[in-house]
Amino acid sequence: MKISLISPPFGEYVKSSKLISLTGLDEIQRSEGLPIAPPVLEYLAGLTEKLAPDVEVELVDANREDLDIDEFTSDVVGISVLTPQAPWAYRAADRLRRRGIKVILGGMHVTVLPQEAKRHADSVVVGEAEGVWEELITDLRNSLESGKPELKPFYSGTQLPLVGLAQPKKGLLKTRYPMGSFFTARGCPFKCKYCSVYRFFGNNIRHRPIQDVVRELSNSPYRMFWNVDDNIWGAGIERSIELYVELYRELTTGSKKKWWIGSGDLASVQTSKGEELLKWAKRSGLTLAMVGWESENVVSLSQWNALTKQGKKREDAVRKIRDHGIDVMMFLMVGGREDTPDDYKRALEVCDRLGVMPHPMQVTPFPGTELFEEYGPYLIPERGWEYYNGNRAVFYHDDPRMSVENREKALFWLRAEAFSPKRVLSRLWQLKLKGFPMTHFTSAMIQIPMSRAFREISEGNPYV
Ligand code: B12
Numbered sequence: 001m002k003i004s005l006i007s008p009p010f011g012e013y014v015k016s017s018k019l020i021s022l023t024g025l026d027e028i029q030r031s032e033g034l035p036i037a038p039p040v041l042e043y044l045a046g047l048t049e050k051l052a053p054d055v056e057v058e059l060v061d062a063n064r065e066d067l068d069i070d071e072f073t074s075d076v077v078g079i080s081v082l083t084p085q086a087p088w089a090y091r092a093a094d095r096l097r098r099r100g101i102k103v104i105l106g107g108m109h110v111t112v113l114p115q116e117a118k119r120h121a122d123s124v125v126v127g128e129a130e131g132v133w134e135e136l137i138t139d140l141r142n143s144l145e146s147g148k149p150e151l152k153p154f155y156s157g158t159q160l161p162l163v164g165l166a167q168p169k170k171g172l173l174k175t176r177y178p179m180g181s182f183f184t185a186r187g188c189p190f191k192c193k194y195c196s197v198y199r200f201f202g203n204n205i206r207h208r209p210i211q212d213v214v215r216e217l218s219n220s221p222y223r224m225f226w227n228v229d230d231n232i233w234g235a236g237i238e239r240s241i242e243l244y245v246e247l248y249r250e251l252t253t254g255s256k257k258k259w260w261i262g263s264g265d266l267a268s269v270q271t272s273k274g275e276e277l278l279k280w281a282k283r284s285g286l287t288l289a290m291v292g293w294e295s296e297n298v299v300s301l302s303q304w305n306a307l308t309k310q311g312k313k314r315e316d317a318v319r320k321i322r323d324h325g326i327d328v329m330m331f332l333m334v335g336g337r338e339d340t341p342d343d344y345k346r347a348l349e350v351c352d353r354l355g356v357m358p359h360p361m362q363v364t365p366f367p368g369t370e371l372f373e374e375y376g377p378y379l380i381p382e383r384g385w386e387y388y389n390g391n392r393a394v395f396y397h398d399d400p401r402m403s404v405e406n407r408e409k410a411l412f413w414l415r416a417e418a419f420s421p422k423r424v425l426s427r428l429w430q431l432k433l434k435g436f437p438m439t440h441f442t443s444a445m446i447q448i449p450m451s452r453a454f455r456e457i458s459e460g461n462p463y464v
Helices: 039-051 083-098 108-112 114-118 133-146 197-201 210-219 237-251 274-283 298-303 314-323 342-354 370-378 404-418 421-430 438-455
Strands: 002-007 012-015 018-021 056-061 076-080 102-106 123-127 154-157 180-182 224-227 259-264 286-294 327-334 357-362
Touching (some): 039 056, 039 076, 039 133, 076 083, 083 102, 102 108, 108 114, 114 123, 237 274, 259 438, 274 286, 274 314, 286 314, 286 438, 314 327, 314 342, 342 357, 357 404, 357 438
Parallel strands (some): 076 102, 102 123, 180 224, 259 286
Antiparallel strands (some): 012 018
């Protein structure tokens, strides 16, 4: 049996002076700049090898590879679906099934909307794959052999302990990536209204044994990694320190030396253990912390339940991280229903004040989140899932100045301003020598392509 696992293209990307819509199946364009291989593909390949070593697996990163849906020769195709990828995934699935290929859909979006997904798939994996993948492979085999529909419509994966997990399978992807990825935990203690994670993975944190993580990184051919945990330290400070100490002991010398980046909250840094946490994080190879600043608008922050993870002195927290030689990228959401035209300028000001780069996105109520329920009455009906990509406005705002068009223009203005060559240079200059050279290298590797991508897209600030 041959299974192809696909990560769909990211749909819409910034090129030249306009946004290009890439939702058609026939004119697939790709976000080639993404530095990591889709983590889920190599992980599911590893899981398949562990549970059913005789199954042949093919991996396809549709952001990078030319693929012709009509040329697939596999018996089964599994597609991983985030919300903005759903329309592409569904169209691909329909075409594959018309050719008699079995299609399995999995991932965050289809877990939240399994009935929608089932219209396009033979089976839908709801939740995590570990508990159901073996059963599904057996049912697939039986179905292919007997020609009968042995598959269940839904396979519900429960939240199992993360012990002895499969190692991601390397060498199956056809293109090269500068960074590998790993995860060490699932779940999040916070309950931010816009976030899918605590509802999908739960509020209780499940950690992988530290030795499993260290072994995985040690065996990996990559030197640089993206830790895709939702929160690299907010899920347990003591445990994070323990992990960093082990990574430092095992992976920071000579040819074994490795570096990594990841997303973390600001509250953890402000606790009494904050200094120790950052010291070991830096020693273990952390070069960039992507922190959830979320908003400059306090009303929005509190509405979204996002104040707890900011702590009381978040500007100090950002400075503290930088003082340890770790760069900071601030994740920001703009254009929410409580936000005002001034918030775009204020977002830029705080980044200038702190000398850090932002990662501004449009507030997007993803299905399955509390925000989706709250924004329900204001969603723009003709904007399908492909618009839920963080670039587009998908709901109405009561303030006529915050029209859909203005909010999109203002976001592109903010990105172009924040990544102007002058600002990028100034930020690189302000990085602490303590982090040299890898923190500077990582920062340049991220900022320079962003600067190029965003430069031509701005049509100015609609609010000045
Ligand atoms: C890494 C990551 C990315 C990377 C992806 C890299 C790549 N090349 O694929 C990048 C940075 C590109 C990215 C982009 C985006 N991301 Co993202 N990302 C993540 C992150 C941090 C980790 C996901 C991951 O790889 N985990 C490791 C793998 C092994 O686990 P997994 O994917 O969860 O898969 C498990 C199950 O879901 C299931 N499964 C998944 N797929 C499939 C498929 C099959 C066939 C089967 C059987 C099972 C299965 O089995 C796996 C094992 O149990 C998550 C947060 C999180 N903690 O999950 C957010 C997350 C997935 N991202 C999210 C979002 C919103 C986005 C963006 C839309 C952000 C934005 N606002 O712009 C963009 C998408 C852009 C676009 N236009 O499509 C949301 C998803 C919401 C949603 N409803 O889709 C998450 C959950 C973040 C959040 N806090 O809400 N992201």
